[in-house]
Amino acid sequence: MSAPSTPPAAADTRPPARGRPPRLDQTRTVEAALVLLDASGLDALTMRRLADAVGVQAGALYRHFATKQDLLTAMAERMLEGCSAPPSDPDWSGRLTALARRMRTALLAHRDGARVYAGTHSTGANTLGFAETFIGVLSEAGFGPQEAARTALTVVHYTVGHTLEEQAALQPGDQGPADPGQLREAVTAGGFPHLTAALPVLTGADFTAQFEFGLGLLLQGLRALHRAGSGPAA
Incomplete structure (x- = not known):
C-alpha cells in the first residue's frame, strides 16, 4: 500500500513585505545637507528637502536634530574636520596665521559656509580641537588663558566676518x-x-589679498604686545 501523497502547499497569497525605511544615520544626513547646501545655498536648505534627499519622512530628522539650528551646528562641526592639526611653522604667529587660513579655506569649501558657521556653538571634536590648538599656540607663546581666549575669538570672528562678505x-x-x-x-x-x-x-x-592684509594687522599688533611682555588688555 503506497503512502498517501502530500497535498500541495497552499500558495502564499500574502502581499510582499515592504522594504524597511532606510536607517537614519547622522553622519550621512550631515553629508547630504552639505551636498544640498553646495547645490542650492542655505536659503533653499530645508528640513523637508533634506528628508527627501536621505529617503525619510521630515519628522524623522528631528530625532537627531531638534531644530534646524542643531543641523547647522552639526554641519559647521563637519566643515572644520582636519583643521585642528598643529601647524609646523616654528614661529607662534606663523602658526596662528596658518590656522586662520585653514579655517577660511574650510568655510570657502562650501557655498554659504560662513553663514552656516556663524552663530553655531559646536562642542564636537573638530571645533573643540581647533580651539584647543589655537589657544595652545598662544599659551605656549606666553599669553595668559584670558588673553589667549580673547585673541582666538578675535581672529575667528575676523575670519568668519571676512568670509561672509566674500561669499556674499x-x-x-x-x-x-x-x-x-x-x-x-x-x-x-x-x-x-x-x-x-x-x-x-x-x-x-x-x-x-584683503584677508591677508587684515590678518597681518591683527598679527602685527599681537607681535608688538608679545615683545612688550604683556597680553592684550582685558
Whole structure:
C-alpha cells in the first residue's frame, strides 16, 4: 500500500513585505545637507528637502536634530574636520596665521559656509580641537588663558566676518563686489577724492589679498604686545 501523497502547499497569497525605511544615520544626513547646501545655498536648505534627499519622512530628522539650528551646528562641526592639526611653522604667529587660513579655506569649501558657521556653538571634536590648538599656540607663546581666549575669538570672528562678505559677493551669477561700476560712478560724480584714489581696492575682487592684509594687522599688533611682555588688555 503506497503512502498517501502530500497535498500541495497552499500558495502564499500574502502581499510582499515592504522594504524597511532606510536607517537614519547622522553622519550621512550631515553629508547630504552639505551636498544640498553646495547645490542650492542655505536659503533653499530645508528640513523637508533634506528628508527627501536621505529617503525619510521630515519628522524623522528631528530625532537627531531638534531644530534646524542643531543641523547647522552639526554641519559647521563637519566643515572644520582636519583643521585642528598643529601647524609646523616654528614661529607662534606663523602658526596662528596658518590656522586662520585653514579655517577660511574650510568655510570657502562650501557655498554659504560662513553663514552656516556663524552663530553655531559646536562642542564636537573638530571645533573643540581647533580651539584647543589655537589657544595652545598662544599659551605656549606666553599669553595668559584670558588673553589667549580673547585673541582666538578675535581672529575667528575676523575670519568668519571676512568670509561672509566674500561669499556674499561671489554668489553664482555675480562677478564680484556689488556693482563696482555703479560705485565708481557715484564716487567720482560725488566729489570724494580720497575714495576715488582708493577705488582700485574698493571695486576689486582680490579677497585673498584683503584677508591677508587684515590678518597681518591683527598679527602685527599681537607681535608688538608679545615683545612688550604683556597680553592684550582685558
